[in-house]
Amino acid sequence: MSDQLWTIESIRDALGNPALAQSFLGEINRAPAHQLLAVFAKWERIAKDTFAAVERGREIAAAEARGEEPAGVWIDATDRVLADAARIRSRGAA
Numbered sequence: 001m002s003d004q005l006w007t008i009e010s011i012r013d014a015l016g017n018p019a020l021a022q023s024f025l026g027e028i029n030r031a032p033a034h035q036l037l038a039v040f041a042k043w044e045r046i047a048k049d050t051f052a053a054v055e056r057g058r059e060i061a062a063a064e065a066r067g068e069e070p071a072g073v074w075i076d077a078t079d080r081v082l083a084d085a086a087r088i089r090s091r092g093a094a
Contacts, residue, residue, distance in 0.1 A: 006044045014047035016054065 004010070008028060015021045024043045031039040060070040 006047065008040075011040075011043050011047040014051045015043075016050060 008025075012021045012024060015024060024046075028036070028039055028043065063070045
């Protein structure tokens with residue numbers, strides 16, 4: 001998708017989530033003429049990032065299905081997350 005020209009339709013489709021797609025369509029339809037390119041560029045970037053994340057997720061799922069470790073550098077944040085959760089709980093948060 002990233003090699004093709006992006007259109008309003010392809011951005012809408014790449015966003016995937018109906019609520020997000022509706023937000024895009026609403027914003028692009030309400031944009032004044034002098035802001036159309038900026039609004040389009042903003043949502044094109046969001047669509048590209050979303051599309052890339054979905055593709056990456058599919059690659060990871062396929063690697064795991066084959067019993068392989070997913071490619072890339074993975075940082076184990078378990079200790080940090082547990083420490084953050086303990087700190088939050090100590091303040092009385094649910």
